[in-house]
Amino acid sequence: MKxxxxxxxxxxxxLSSVPLETPLEVHRYHTFYTxxxxxxxxxxxxxxxLGEKEFSSxxxxxxxxxxxxxxxxCLYGKEFPNLLKDPLLKDLATLxxxxxxxxxxxxxxxxxxxxxxxxxxxxxxxxxxxxxSPTLRLFKSSYNLKLLFTQEALFEENxxxxxxxxxxxxxxxxxxxxxxxLDQGIFxxxxxxxxxxxxxxxxxxxxxxxxxxxxTLAHHFQERNFVSFLHRT
Amino acid sequence: xxxxxxxxxxxxxxxxxxKDFLETPRPNISWLxxxxxxxxxxxxxxxxEQIRQDYPLSLHxxxxxxxxxxxxxxxxxxxxxxxxxxNPGLVSEHVAWSVLEGHYLNDLLPxxxxxxxxNLLVQNIQQTQEFLGREILVxxxxxxxxxxxxxxxxxxxxxxxATRSGCKILLDINNVYVSATNHGFCxxxxxxxxxxxxxxxxxxLAGHHRVRADFLVDDHGSAISEEVWDLYEYALKISGPVPTxxxxxxxxxxxxxxxxxxxxxxxxxxxxxxxx
Numbered sequence: 001m002k003x004x005x006x007x008x009x010x011x012x013x014x015l016s017s018v019p020l021e022t023p024l025e026v027h028r029y030h031t032f033y034t035x036x037x038x039x040x041x042x043x044x045x046x047x048x049x050l051g052e053k054e055f056s057s058x059x060x061x062x063x064x065x066x067x068x069x070x071x072x073x074c075l076y077g078k079e080f081p082n083l084l085k086d087p088l089l090k091d092l093a094t095l096x097x098x099x100x101x102x103x104x105x106x107x108x109x110x111x112x113x114x115x116x117x118x119x120x121x122x123x124x125x126x127x128x129x130x131x132x133s134p135t136l137r138l139f140k141s142s143y144n145l146k147l148l149f150t151q152e153a154l155f156e157e158n159x160x161x162x163x164x165x166x167x168x169x170x171x172x173x174x175x176x177x178x179x180x181x182l183d184q185g186i187f188x189x190x191x192x193x194x195x196x197x198x199x200x201x202x203x204x205x206x207x208x209x210x211x212x213x214x215x216t217l218a219h220h221f222q223e224r225n226f227v228s229f230l231h232r233t
Numbered sequence: 234x235x236x237x238x239x240x241x242x243x244x245x246x247x248x249x250x251x252k253d254f255l256e257t258p259r260p261n262i263s264w265l266x267x268x269x270x271x272x273x274x275x276x277x278x279x280x281x282e283q284i285r286q287d288y289p290l291s292l293h294x295x296x297x298x299x300x301x302x303x304x305x306x307x308x309x310x311x312x313x314x315x316x317x318x319x320n321p322g323l324v325s326e327h328v329a330w331s332v333l334e335g336h337y338l339n340d341l342l343p344x345x346x347x348x349x350x351x352n353l354l355v356q357n358i359q360q361t362q363e364f365l366g367r368e369i370l371v372x373x374x375x376x377x378x379x380x381x382x383x384x385x386x387x388x389x390x391x392x393x394x395a396t397r398s399g400c401k402i403l404l405d406i407n408n409v410y411v412s413a414t415n416h417g418f419c420x421x422x423x424x425x426x427x428x429x430x431x432x433x434x435x436x437x438l439a440g441h442h443r444v445r446a447d448f449l450v451d452d453h454g455s456a457i458s459e460e461v462w463d464l465y466e467y468a469l470k471i472s473g474p475v476p477t478x479x480x481x482x483x484x485x486x487x488x489x490x491x492x493x494x495x496x497x498x499x500x501x502x503x504x505x506x507x508x509x
Contacts, residue, residue, distance in 0.1 A: 001382065003344070003347070006380070008334075015336075026450055027340050067336040067337060068337040071270045071296020078424065
């Protein structure tokens with residue numbers, strides 16, 4: 001048997017659920033153990049609500065069907081939320097994936113953002129588009145997912161639908177979920193989609209007539225949530 | 234920033250110990266080793282760069298899959314970028330495979346020791362060394378099965394791989410002991426093969442799990458066994474003192490316990506230094 005055929009048969013056996021002899025079982029155990037651990041770490045809250053057994057079974061079938069395409073385990077699991085049928089848990093898992101993405105993103109030092117901004121005529125601020133920090137992930141859901149990070153079980157109120165924005169942000173080696181007020185979420189979403197500051201401001205005002213652009217920008221500058229801006233002429 | 238790995242004992246840097254290595258005074262250890270694949274995470278890489286300022290560093294890969302039909306050019310680029318950024322004193326990988334048809338199986342899978350595997354490994358190691366612009370070390374695997382197709386013993390295969398590709402050997406003492414127990418060969422005879430060859434440039438020490446009297450699993454999840462300590466002393470006598478690493482990846486203990494294992498290895502190495 002040629003090496004490639006041998007490796008192919010090895011791979012098929014490891015990814016199958018057929019009982020294996022001890023030596024091969026060791027390799028299957030190693031493969032599944034670390035990947036299950038990776039998924040459990042990334043989708044910690046989702047696992048809590050799904051339960052150990054249900055989560056393990058889903059994770060196992062995910063690994064069998066979608067083994068990682070590369071050796072970077074921190075990038076593994078993006079499609080896992082799609083396996084979840086419950087829309088609340090699917091959103092929760094997606095938010096947890098965004099937390100992982102935020103953690104993975106290298107926090108590039110912003111260019112000379114504020115000093116460059118100081119050179120711009122304030123009358124032309126409306127034309128600027130802002131680039132969000134790569135460590136930020138904005139997520140919109142119909143559920144108030146933030147509550148689920150402090151709960152041990154699901155309650156009826158968790159299923160009440162609405163419009164909620166969340167920001168995943170990394171500080172040091174820890175990623176956090178922040179609940180974002182609706183007008184701020186609309187504003188950030190518009191900027192993230194490439195809208196100019198003026199346009200994003202208008203969208204936020206439609207949601208909240210009292211939306212304060214100055215305070216909002218000061219907050220995001222302080223939090224280093226923008227890393228750059230572009231001047232559209 | 235010192236890059237050369239000293240002939241002394243280092244430890245594998247793992248996430249639970251990041252905090253210890255950022256505190257002052259810095260933990261007293263000669264060098265550190267990391268798995269490059271874990272530093273795709275931007276936040277971890279930033280911390281590693283910080284820690285790297287104070288310790289010589291070795292990159293020990295687990296994802297290149299030298300025994301696969303071809304290497305992943307993207308992963309090679311990633312390794313090169315880490316080498317450029319971190320200036321490691323040593324770069325090592327495994328005599329194993331884990332990638333096939335674009336799927337990464339996340340384990341160090343065994344190869345039959347045949348001419349075909351040898352040619353493939355030599356080709357892939359040479360490609361890696363050329364791309365990185367430096368020599369690499371390859372580690373002997375811990376094995377649980379043998380292939381009837383094999384025409385070389387593992388130790389002879391390792392020598393052939395190193396001699397033909399121009400790489401050096403990372404001799405994992407625990408792996409030798411695990412494989413010797415599982416397949417019933419003499420671990421000292423295995424190590425004796427390397428006498429006078431100047432191929433072994435690093436050693437690894439770790440714990441294993443005993444499933445049965447004649448079946449061990451290399452799990453890096455406990456203290457180093459007495460048998461492995463004895464074998465380490467023997468290997469140092471054969472190959473001379475070389476940089477040695479204590480690995481502990483599962484059930485990671487406090488840094489104090491890990492450094493205690495490193496101290497034990499240092500004592501053994503010092504004893505050899507005195508007699509060499």
